[in-house]
Amino acid sequence: MSLTDSIPNNVDLGSDRKLLRALEKWQPDFLSWWRDMGPEGFQEDQIWLRTAISVHAGGWANYDYVKMPDYRWGIFLTPRSGERKIGFGDNAKYDAWEEVPGELRGMLRRIIVTQADTEPASVEQQRHLGKCAPSLYDLRNLFQVNVEEGRHLWAMVHLLHQYFGRDGREEAEALLARRSGDQDKPRILSTFNETTDEWLSFFCFTMFTDRDGKYQLSSLSESGFDPLARATQFMLTEEAFHLFVGETGLDRIIRRAAEATVKDPNGDARNQGAIDLPTIQKWINFWVSSAVELFGGEISSNAADYFATGLKGRHNEQKKYSEHSGLEGIYSMTVVKDGRVTTEEVPLRNAMNEVLRDEYIDDCERACERWNKTIASTDLDFRLRIPSRRFNRGMGIYADHRFDPQGNLVSDAEFEKGCKTWLPTDEDRAYVKSLMVPCYEPGQFAPWIAPPAKGVKGQSLDFEYVKFTNPR
Numbered sequence: 149m150s151l152t153d154s155i156p157n158n159v160d161l162g163s164d165r166k167l168l169r170a171l172e173k174w175q176p177d178f179l180s181w182w183r184d185m186g187p188e189g190f191q192e193d194q195i196w197l198r199t200a201i202s203v204h205a206g207g208w209a210n211y212d213y214v215k216m217p218d219y220r221w222g223i224f225l226t227p228r229s230g231e232r233k234i235g236f237g238d239n240a241k242y243d244a245w246e247e248v249p250g251e252l253r254g255m256l257r258r259i260i261v262t263q264a265d266t267e268p269a270s271v272e273q274q275r276h277l278g279k280c281a282p283s284l285y286d287l288r289n290l291f292q293v294n295v296e297e298g299r300h301l302w303a304m305v306h307l308l309h310q311y312f313g314r315d316g317r318e319e320a321e322a323l324l325a326r327r328s329g330d331q332d333k334p335r336i337l338s339t340f341n342e343t344t345d346e347w348l349s350f351f352c353f354t355m356f357t358d359r360d361g362k363y364q365l366s367s368l369s370e371s372g373f374d375p376l377a378r379a380t381q382f383m384l385t386e387e388a389f390h391l392f393v394g395e396t397g398l399d400r401i402i403r404r405a406a407e408a409t410v411k412d413p414n415g416d417a418r419n420q421g422a423i424d425l426p427t428i429q430k431w432i433n434f435w436v437s438s439a440v441e442l443f444g445g446e447i448s449s450n451a452a453d454y455f456a457t458g459l460k461g462r463h464n465e466q467k468k469y470s471e472h473s474g475l476e477g478i479y480s481m482t483v484v485k486d487g488r489v490t491t492e493e494v495p496l497r498n499a500m501n502e503v504l505r506d507e508y509i510d511d512c513e514r515a516c517e518r519w520n521k522t523i524a525s526t527d528l529d530f531r532l533r534i535p536s537r538r539f540n541r542g543m544g545i546y547a548d549h550r551f552d553p554q555g556n557l558v559s560d561a562e563f564e565k566g567c568k569t570w571l572p573t574d575e576d577r578a579y580v581k582s583l584m585v586p587c588y589e590p591g592q593f594a595p596w597i598a599p600p601a602k603g604v605k606g607q608s609l610d611f612e613y614v615k616f617t618n619p620r
């Protein structure tokens with residue numbers, strides 16, 4: 149472990165002068181991207197952040213005050229655990245690759261660049277949120293997520309520089325040149341071009357969009373390309389916190405919504421300065437339908453190739469499955485045929501995106517059940533739901549049809565009409581935005597969100613998670 153190098157790392161950067169020089173050349177470009185596109189208005193403040201300093205489960209992170217531009221973004225790979233074999237597909241049982249196999253170079257580069265592009269994209273999407281944070285606790289969590297997405301970019305750029313030569317260096321530059329939401333040079337995936345300018349969307353993003361990231365990283369952590377497997381394994385340890393922020397953030401908003409509904413004489417949470425549950429449901433519908441697109445086409449030859457070659461496995465490929473060729477199974481896919489919803493059998497390898505989407509949706513439903521328990525604890529009779537994966541799709545086999553949030557086929561006219569109650573309206577967005585007033589007093593929380601159960605890493609709720617250099 150070298151923490152004294154210009155770039156903290158456990159990949160023995162010091163012994164590879166060429167790689168170190170390439171990364172040292174990229175570093176100032178990264179920092180100037182961070183200053184331009186990172187959290188706006190908070191670069192001089194002291195934030196109580198965790199920094200990855202090792203990969204050991206017991207003590208991998210250090211917590212202290214740091215100015216974000218001084219954050220020590222490092223390169224950490226989960227250590228090798230003996231001889232590793234490729235765990236699935238046509239190359240199963242061969243030794244895992246330590247170098248990029250020539251014939252898989254293009255495919256592997258596309259996988260890494262697509263993952264890498266999401267990391268700076270989310271920082272860009274969230275850059276204005278600090279100005280309307282509901283508490284110092286949340287402000288600090290936002291910045292924690294942001295700096296770690298920056299570190300994930302480092303993790304992927306390291307792979308590009310080390311294993312892809314000149315193309316890799318060019319891709320690493322391009323990652324700092326694209327901009328979320330930009331007309332001319334947008335980020336690669338459309339969800340990462342959506343605006344995230346209020347905190348309900350931020351929590352939906354960290355709940356639903358980051359959760360796609362978890363499943364993508366998990367399937368890459370099974371990869372036969374060992375450096376990618378080890379890089380993504382360590383990213384997952386950081387990612388767990390982002391998902392915690394999203395799931396508990398929504399839970400706190402839902403708690404407040406339910407309490408306000410019960411308290412209000414007319415049962416209207418908005419009268420109490422909270423967000424009402426039907427509005428929260430619309431945000432869930434919007435963000436889930438956007439996030440499920442990230443898994444790619446339902447029937448996909450790309451997905452089949454990724455699996456067959458051993459580059460991208462299933463979630464928990466080794467733990468969960470005993471059959472790793474993917475040649476024996478079939479997948480029963482829901483399709484539309486002759487104007488009806490029915491099922492069709494698809495060879496398993498071609499359905500790998502759908503297999504991963506299933507895991508994702510199960511996980512979202514688990515969280516939704518917890519939120520419903522929170523609502524039930526206030527004696528309010530209201531239940532939130534994860535919308536059907538068929539609802540509001542712009543890509544894939546469902547995109548040519550219209551479905552309601554329960555997944556039933558509806559006409560275009562019914563869909564148009566239903567959208568007013570299913571998806572955020574301009575008026576809903578204006579209401580949510582009107583609540584976005586900063587709350588920077590230690591221990592205080594904006595009225596539309598309940599305090600969390602506990603503070604960060606044993607600190608109290610009124611701990612000064614952010615110390616402002618210029619008082620606000």
Ligand SMILES: [Fe+2]
Pocket residue numbers: 267296297300361387
């Ligand atoms: Fe990330």
Ligand SMILES: [Fe+2]
Pocket residue numbers: 297358361387390
């Ligand atoms: Fe994340």
